[in-house]
Amino acid sequence: MLPARKAKLTARMRLASDENADKYFPDKMTRIENWLHNVESHSNASEVSATGVKDRRPSEIAKLETLRAALEKFDTNLDLNNGFSGSAARQRSRGHDTPAPSRTRTYIRLDLPLPVRVYRKHCKRLKVLPLRRVLGQFGRPRIILNDLCMSLSDVRAACKGLAYETSAAYLDVSGNSLGAVGVSHLLQMLAENKQYIEVRIADNCLTGNGILLVSHHFLAHHVITVLDISGNRLTDTDGTAVANIIKASPQLRVLHVHHNEFCDTAGKVIGKVIANHKGLKELDISWNHLRQRGAIAFCKGVEKNTSIEYLNIGWNGFGFEGCVAMADALRRNCTLEKLDFTCNRIHPPALLELMKGLLSNKILRVLVLDKNPITPSFATVLLEGIMKTPSIALEELSLQGIVVDKDFQGVLDTIHQGRGFSVEYETSLPVTSRNRNDMLKEIEMRSTYNIEPLRMLYLLKERNRAQDFFHKINKDHNDGLTPDELAALFKESGIPVARFVVDKIMNFMDTDGDGKIDLGEFLVGDKKIKRLSRDLARKSISEEAHYSRYSRTFRQAHIQNLTSRLKVEEAQNYLSPITSLTPSPASSRRSSVNYP
Structure with missing residues (x-):
């Protein structure tokens, strides 16, 4: 009888709501008193007088008294917060992240919150x-x-x-x-x-189907304003799903997609959607692989955007092309207030291009250029440009990991006399800036070019017949062209290329693998190169022309029609449109790193 009674009360307790809990589930002591009263009244009403029948009332009362003592002991050890035993409560108080004890000693409590009961x-x-x-x-x-x-x-x-x-x-x-x-x-x-x-939902391995499910959710529900999907191993093809999230979420204000693997395709699609998004305020796309065409397309979106106030594109490797595109964006963008450009391969020529847009911007207040290969002399050039542009709104400049020189501090003191300006840098060297000729050497063309090797060979051969061009390269007039002869061709044409460029041409034309390119192989290879060049021009001539204005190689070089040689413009014409490189008078006092 007792087990059935207990099971019945437990079932009623679980079904009772918070409003009628007191009615259907009285406290334990009241239950025990009712049970004792019922047993005593039942015993008095149905007392058996037959001889030999044992009176069961004392045994029932003894059992109920034992149950009451056990319940009182259980009450003293009960954790009133979550219904667990005292030993489990002591474990949680010590900070052990252990699962809850077995349910053999717990029950569903109506005083717990509904989410806890459902969980x-x-x-x-x-x-x-x-x-x-x-x-x-x-x-x-x-x-x-x-x-x-x-x-x-x-x-x-x-x-x-x-x-x-x-x-x-x-x-x-x-x-x-x-x-x-x-x-x-x-x-x-x-x-x-x-x-x-x-x-x-960062670091949850959402690549592929996972990010597609997230994008489908945002197509149907427009509630979430802050979304973090960083560190999910999202690839370049997953960039389309991220772009769909941005496009379908006019309410989205903050988006973090850092520490993924976005490249050119993701940069293009994301740049296209942020150009028309009116609500996004903060975008963190750092620690990806946005370079060259991907960086250019992304900057085009920033150029047309009218809402983003904080942009973090650090650790991407924008390089020269990205800095040229970002300079164009800074000229036209009217909302960006903080730009993080940490570790983006910004060397002196790229810095000069970035300054062209920076000094034209009237909105940007914080610029972060940490851990970029900026030399002390060009750090001073940057600060001189800021000093000579009073209309610029820049208030904070971060150059952590970059060493400055003595002239840098002199320019900084001059800026502080006119307005508040804060700079963070690594350390200051007790030397002055170098002369102009030494600084020009830092922006001369490097020994490698970002033109396709086969296309470079085609450009050099453009106004010659293939057979005549073969004999021109073949200096010793033997049966074939060697890698050394191809390297000599580029060197004589003013294009000091790396060894892998020559190897790529040899692998393309040397079909029999004997280490030489004979006349027949050269003629066949020339036809293939012509076909590839025509297909490329037919498919992406507009894209290539768009990219060429950002490429350092195309911006500084041109093909001479008569000699078919690639000529590089002089560095002197490339350095000076921004600011004078005449060193400012160095201050004898050393400025501190941060200024109020």
């Missing part, structure tokens, strides 16, 4: 133990479940509970390796609960 219910259904970290997050305004290494069942149970959470607007599930299946449970919860407006 524990689904943990029991999925046969997983409730996690302390998850239970402790319910009811908080910021739910942080990062780096828990949860299984798919754990994720599913947690999402069931989070669907009933009404007090949180921030959700962080980073570092759990959810994958496509895990993120599907998360997105289903976000579709049911519209309270979460800031979501961080």
Whole structure:
């Protein structure tokens, strides 16, 4: 009788709501008194007088007294916060992140929040133990479940509970390796609960199907304003899904996609969508592979954007081409206030190109150029340009990891006399700037070119017949062309190329693999190069022309029609359109790193 009575009360307790809990579930002591009264009245009413029948009343009362003592002892050890035993409470108080104890000694408490009850219910259904970290997050305004290494069942149970959470607007599930299946449970919860407006799902291996599911969610729901999908191993092809997220989310204000593997394709599609986005305020696309064409296309989007205030493109390798494109963007952009250009291969020629747009911008306030190969002399040139442009709005300049010279501090003192300006740099050398001729050597053309090797050979041969061009290269008039003869051709034409350029031409034309290119192989290879050049011109002549205006090689070189030689412009004509390189008078005082 007693076990059945207890099971019946337990079932009634679980079904009772918060409003009628007192009615259907009185306290334990009241229950015990009622049981004792019922047993005593039943015994008096049905007392058996037959001889030999044993009176069971004393044994029933003894059992009830034992049960009452056990319940009182259990009450003293009960953890009123979450219904766990005292030993488990002591473990949690010591900081042990252990699962909850077995349910053999717990029950569903009606005084617990609804998300906790739902979470524990689904943990029991999925046969997983409730996690302390998850239970402790319910009811908080910021739910942080990062780096828990949860299984798919754990994720599913947690999402069931989070669907009933009404007090949180921030959700962080980073570092759990959810994958496509895990993120599907998360997105289903976000579709049911519209309270979460800031979501961080970084480091969850969402490449491929995972990021596609996220993009489909944003097509249907326009709630989330802050999204972090960084560190998810997103490839260049995944850039289309990220672009769809931006395009379908007019409410999106902050987007972090750093530490991924975006290249040219991602740079093009993302740059295209941010050009027309009106709500995005902060974009972090650092630690990717945006270079050359990808960097140029991305900067074109920044040029047309009218909302982004903070842009982080550090650790991408923009180089010369990216700096030229960013200079164009800075000339026309009217909203960007902070630009992080950390470690982007900005050498002196690239810095001069970037300054052309920087000194024309009236909005930018913070510029970060940390860890770039900027020499002390050209750091002074940058500061002189800022000093001679009073209309510039720049207030903070970061040059951490860059050494400056004595003249740099003299220019900085002059700026401080007119306005507030803060600079951070590595250290100052007790030397003055070098003369103009030494500085010109830093911006001379490098010994390698970014033109396709086969195209360079085709340009050099353009006004000659293939047979005549072969005999021109073949100095010793033997049976074939050697790699040394090809290298000598480029050297005589003023193009000091690397060895891999010659090797690529040899692999393309030397079909029999004997190490030489005979006349027949050269004529066949010449026809192939012509066909490739025509196909390239037919497919992407506009794209190539667009890229050529940013390329350092094309900007500084041209093909001479009569000699078919590649000529480089003199560096003197390339250096000076920005600011004078005459060193400023050096101050005898040493300035500190930061200025108010």
